[in-house]
Amino acid sequence: MKRSLPLLWRRINERYNLVGSICQTCNTPYFPSRKICPKCRRKGKLISQKMPNEGKIFTFTQVHAAPAGFEHETPYFMAIIQLKNDVKVLAQLVDSPVEKVKIGANAKMVFRKIYEDNHEGAIAYGYKFKIV
Numbered sequence: 001m002k003r004s005l006p007l008l009w010r011r012i013n014e015r016y017n018l019v020g021s022i023c024q025t026c027n028t029p030y031f032p033s034r035k036i037c038p039k040c041r042r043k044g045k046l047i048s049q050k051m052p053n054e055g056k057i058f059t060f061t062q063v064h065a066a067p068a069g070f071e072h073e074t075p076y077f078m079a080i081i082q083l084k085n086d087v088k089v090l091a092q093l094v095d096s097p098v099e100k101v102k103i104g105a106n107a108k109m110v111f112r113k114i115y116e117d118n119h120e121g122a123i124a125y126g127y128k129f130k131i132v
Helices: 005-010 012-017
Strands: 019-023 046-050 054-063 076-083 088-093 106-116 123-131
Touching (some): 012 019
Parallel strands (some): 088 123
Antiparallel strands (some): 019 046, 054 106, 106 123
C-alpha cells in the first residue's frame, strides 16, 4: 500500500504530538485542527493547542476483519477516547490486556508505528492509546 510522504508530513503535528486547535472566542477545543469554529463562525479565532495525553474509553470495538495492510494485527481494539478536555479521538488500543478494555477505563497516549510500506519504504508513526 503506497502512501504519500507529503501527506504524512502535513499531518505530523496531529499524528506525532496530538495537536488540535482551540477557539479563543468560545474556548471550544477541536481535534483534528479546524480553520473555522463551527460555533462562532467568522467571529472565532482558532489557535493551535496540544491535546491532553490522557482520557477514558468512551466506547470501543474489537476488529477481527482488518482493512488491507493491517490483516497481520487482528484481532485488535479500536476505541473512541474522551480526552480530559472532552475532545473525542479515535485510536487503536495497544499493550492492554483484554480483561481491562472496558468503557470508562483510563487510557494514555503512546507513540507507536502505524505502518510501513515495505522493508525499504516509508514508516509512519503516530499516536495510539494504552490502558493505564
